[in-house]
Amino acid sequence: MPAYRPMIWQLPRLALQLDRGPLWMGIVNVTPDSFSDGGRYFDPQQAVDHGLQLAADGAAVLDVGGESTRPYSQPVPATEELRRIVPVIEALVRQTNVPISIDTSKANVARAAMAAGAQIINDVTGLEGDSEMIEVARDTNAAVCAMHMQGTPQTMQDAPHYDDVVEEIYGYLECRRRWLLERGLEPARICLDPGIGFGKTHEHNVQLLRHVARFTQLGTPILVGHSRKGFIGSVLGDKQLERDSGTLGVSMHLAVSGIHIIRVHNVGLHSRAWRLWQTVRGEN
Numbered sequence: 001m002p003a004y005r006p007m008i009w010q011l012p013r014l015a016l017q018l019d020r021g022p023l024w025m026g027i028v029n030v031t032p033d034s035f036s037d038g039g040r041y042f043d044p045q046q047a048v049d050h051g052l053q054l055a056a057d058g059a060a061v062l063d064v065g066g067e068s069t070r071p072y073s074q075p076v077p078a079t080e081e082l083r084r085i086v087p088v089i090e091a092l093v094r095q096t097n098v099p100i101s102i103d104t105s106k107a108n109v110a111r112a113a114m115a116a117g118a119q120i121i122n123d124v125t126g127l128e129g130d131s132e133m134i135e136v137a138r139d140t141n142a143a144v145c146a147m148h149m150q151g152t153p154q155t156m157q158d159a160p161h162y163d164d165v166v167e168e169i170y171g172y173l174e175c176r177r178r179w180l181l182e183r184g185l186e187p188a189r190i191c192l193d194p195g196i197g198f199g200k201t202h203e204h205n206v207q208l209l210r211h212v213a214r215f216t217q218l219g220t221p222i223l224v225g226h227s228r229k230g231f232i233g234s235v236l237g238d239k240q241l242e243r244d245s246g247t248l249g250v251s252m253h254l255a256v257s258g259i260h261i262i263r264v265h266n267v268g269l270h271s272r273a274w275r276l277w278q279t280v281r282g283e284n
Contacts, residue, residue, distance in 0.1 A: 007260065009221045010188035011099055011119040012141045016060060018221050018260040021278070022251075024270050025061040025101065025263040026054030027227065028092075030084040031068045044084075048091045055098040058271030061120065062096075063263060064088055064113070065103030069124050069198070072157070081109050086116050093117030101145070107132035114140040122223075124149050124198060126176050134183050145191040145223050146176045150199025157199070165204045166211045169194050170218070177220055191221040191261065202231040209250060213257040225263035226250050248273055 008015040016023060028051045030044070051062045066084035067076040081104065089100050093116065101120035102113035107130040110121045119142065126146040127133045137144050148169045150160050162168050173192045180190050194215055196205050205226070215222045226232075232246035233239035244266050251262050251270055255277070264270050 007221060008188055009143055009191055009260070010186065011143045013119060014099065015188070016099075021274065022255045022259060022262045023060035024058055024267045025063050025223065025225075025261050026051070026057070026059030026267045027263060027265050028054065028062055028064045028088065029068070030064060030066045030088055044087045044091070047088045048095070051088070051092045052096060054267045055096045057268035059098055059267045061101050061261065062092060062098050063101040063103050063120075063122055064092070064118070065122075066109070067104065069103075078106050078108050081106065082112055085109070086112055089113055089116040089118050105129040105133070107136045110142070111136045111140065114142055119143060120145065123147065124195070126172075127180065134180070134185075137189075138184050141189075143189045143191065144180065144185065145193055146173070146180065147193035147198065147223075148172050148176075148195040160199045160201055160204060162204060165200065165207050166214055169208065170214060173215065173218055177218060187220065191223050192218055193223040193225065196224060196226040197229040197231065202234045205229070205231040206235065209253065212254060212259060216258045216260075221260040222258075223261040223263060224254050224259050226254075227264040227266075244269060252277065 007018040009018060028047055030047045054062060064085050066081040085102065092100055099120065100118040101122045102110055102118045103122045104110050105123050105125045110133060121137055121142045122145045123133060124147045126148060127144065173194065177190055177192060181187060194208050196208060212224065227247045228243040232243045233241050236246055247264060248269060251264060252273065254262050255274060
């Protein structure tokens with residue numbers, strides 16, 4: 001297993017230590033239409049209860065989102081996104097010390113989420129979708145995760161193309177990191193995400209995962225979100241298959257490849273599997 005580089009992800013109120021194996025980011029979708037669990041936690045209290053269970057299961061971060069970014073999803077007005085996420089964030093901040101991430105590409109939603117107690121802005125557009133997002137990140141001292149996406153959720157799966165998917169996305173993330181630094185973000189506040197499933201074919205996703213250790217050479221925390229995505233069913237030959245087992249298989253590969261934060265739906269399954277993995281290797 002490769003050694004994790006001593007590294008932190010600096011949040012406004014704490015620093016996440018990233019040198020002892022992966023941290024699990026638990027997904028809290030407050031949406032009616034997300035591809036995996038849309039509607040299950042659309043009720044605010046159900047979303048809060050789900051977030052608290054993820055925290056109890058071992059989540060180091062809770063990623064709250066009020067707009068689906070699945071392929072061909074339609075944008076949600078900021079007013080509706082705020083109605084969905086602000087009460088959930090406020091309740092979670094009162095009831096758990098696990099830091100909250102807001103999954104949004106809208107600057108005004110990110111600002112309101114930070115005011116409600118969130119500490120991380122997780123932006124699938126790499127902070128390119130809203131010109132005011134960088135200002136929000138600076139003003140609120142937020143940690144940020146900038147993700148790669150080819151196109152938009154409405155277009156990204158129409159005909160994604162790369163000559164060299166690994167190196168092109170590596171180059172994009174390198175440029176985004178430089179751009180964020182030039183605009184005043186501290187290095188320790190920046191995390192990068194190659195964007196599995198966002199403007200990639202199933203083969204692109206497999207190639208990215210096969211060579212995912214390459215991204216740790218960017219010298220910044222790396223987040224990967226592959227949980228329950230369509231390529232898992234494609235690889236296993238059954239698109240209707242329950243995808244947690246496939247997700248877990250990929251997650252263990254990510255963990256031993258040095259990926260710092262792994263974004264998943266089923267945190268309990270992952271934290272238990274990783275604990276056993278470490279035990280049998282004598283690393284506990």
